[in-house]
Amino acid sequence: MSIEIDHVNKHFRDFVAVDNVSLTFNEGELTALLGPSGSGKTTLLRIIAGLEQPDTGRIRFHGEDTTDKHVSQRGVGFVFQHYALFKHMTVFQNVAYGLTVRPRQSRPSKADINAKVMHLLELVQLDWTAHRYPHQLSGGQRQRIALARALAVEPKVLLLDEPFGALDAKVRAELRRWLRRLHDDIHVTSVFVTHDQEEALEVSDRVVVMNKGRVEQDGSPEQVYDTPANPFVYRFLGNVNLFHARLHDGVARIGDIQLPAPEFHGYHNERGEAYVRPHEIEVLATRQHDDALHSQIELVSVIGPTVRLELRTNNTETLVHAELSKHHFHSLGLKQGSDAWIRPTHSRIFLPDERVANG
C-alpha cells in the first residue's frame, strides 16, 4: 500500500510544523524521516496515522483519500517512542487488544486470536513473555511487544515514531538490524521517524531529510550521504569541513589549492563554500603536491580502527577534521604537534546563498 502526501500543511499557533510537504512512500518500502527535533517529522507521521489533522492538504493510501478517516478506521500500525504498552494488561492482552476490540461480527474467535497472538510473539521472539506484565520486560523487549501489537491488526502501513530512541546504544543497534530483517520478511510499507543519521542510513531503503517543516532531500541512503542537496543535508548527515573558496572560471581556489568546479564556468572571482567530509581529506607527512595546505596536528583521537585528527592550517587558522584508518596513520609516522599537509580529494561547492553545484 503506497502513501501519498499531497501539499500538507500544519501549524500549532504561530509555529509552522509542516510546511507544504508533498511526498510519496512506495509500496513495501522502508523509509526514514530524518531531521533534527522540531523539523516536523513526527507531526507528519502523526498526520499520516490520523492522530493529527492537517490544516490543508490530503493523505491518500493507495490512491484512496483517507484524510477525513478517523485514526481507528485507517488501518495503520503505530509504534511509539516510549512503547505505550497498556500496563494493566499482560503481554498477551496487549498484543490481542486490536483484535478483541473489534465489533462482534468481525471479531476472530478466541482460538483464532490465541493462535495469532502466539504466532506474533514468536515472530518477535518473545512467546515466553505472554503472561508477564510490561513492567517485567526490558526496554528492547517492550518495543518488540509494541511492534507485535501493531502488527496484530494487519496494518496496511506501519508507522514508527523514534522507535529506538529510548534504548541504549547496543540494544538500539541490535533492534534496528532486527527491524530491517523483519521488514524484509513482511514487506509492509513502513515509515519511521528518527533524528539519528546512522540509524536512517543503515535501516532504510529511502531517506527523507526534513528541516523546519520542509523536505530538504529525498533519496536513497547513498544519494543523501554522497550527494547532499544542500549545506543543511551535508551538515546533518555526518561531520563536514567547510572551506571558503574563490570561484573563477570553473576553478575553486582554497588558498593554494585549486579544485575543478566546471559548473561554475561563467563565474568571476565569486565567493563559494566547499564542503569536504573528514574522510575526504588526504593527510600527507611531506609536501608532495604544490596544492596542499600546510597545517599542524592539534589532536589525535583513536576510535577503534579509525583515527580522527584535528588540524589547524597555518595561513588561515582554520580547524580541519580528518579521518583515516589507524594503519594508514601509523604508516605516515605522524603524531600530535607534527606538521602535516592536507588536501581535499573530493568536495562539493555551494554558493553562500545555498544554490547548489557539484565539485
Added chain:
Amino acid sequence: MTLSPAEWEAIRLSLLIGLAAVAWILPPGIAVAWWLARHEFRGKAIVDGLIHLPLVLPPVVVGYLLLVALGRQGVIGQWLYSTLGISLPFTWQGAAVASGVMAFPLLVRALRLSLEAVDPKLEAAASTLGASRWRIFTTITLPLAVPGLLTGTVLAFARALSEFGATITFASNIPGETRTLPLALYTLIQTPGQEATAARLCIIAIVIALLSLIASEWLARRTRQRLQERDG
C-alpha cells in the same frame, strides 16, 4: 450495647441515602471528570468553579437552591411532578439528591486527578488499534484511573453520610424517611435529658466513618500498588 429501633432506623437510612447518593452521582461525575481532564475550552475555569461551589457554599444555601429548583413549585420540580409524578422534597430520595450534590465535587476532584495522570499516548495507541472512543474509555482510561475512582467514591460516600445542612433544608427531618444519623443526633441534642443517647449515636457515627475510611484506604492502596508495580 444493643441499639434501639430508632437508632437502627437512623443507621439504615444513613447508609441507604449515602449509597443512593453515590450511585446517582457516579455516572455524571465520571463524565464531568473525564471532560475536564481531557478537554480545554473557553470558560473551563467557570465550569470548574461551579462544580466546586458546594464545597464552599453554606450547605443551607445548596438546600435552598434545590428547593427552588426541585420543589413542587420549582422550575424542574413542577415538571417532574406533573409528567412523572415524582416529588423529591421530604423523601429519602430527596435526601439522596441533596447529599449527592454536596458530595459531587469530592468525587470529581479525585477522579479528575487520576484521569489526568493517564498517559494520552496509551489512548492514542488504542485508537490506532481500531478501538472506538467509548471502548478506549472503558478498557484503558477508566481501569488506569481506578485508584482515583475508589478514593473519590469513598470520599463522596463519607461526605453523603455526614451531610446535614442541605438535607434538612431540602428533605426535612422526618423520622423513618429522612432522619439520618446526623439529623437524629441533632434532634436528640435539642431534646433535654437525651445526652446519653446522643453520645451513643455519636460513637456510632464515628465507628461508621472510621470503618469506611479504613476500607477505602485499604482498597485504594491495594489497587494503587497493583498499578504502580506495573509502572516504569
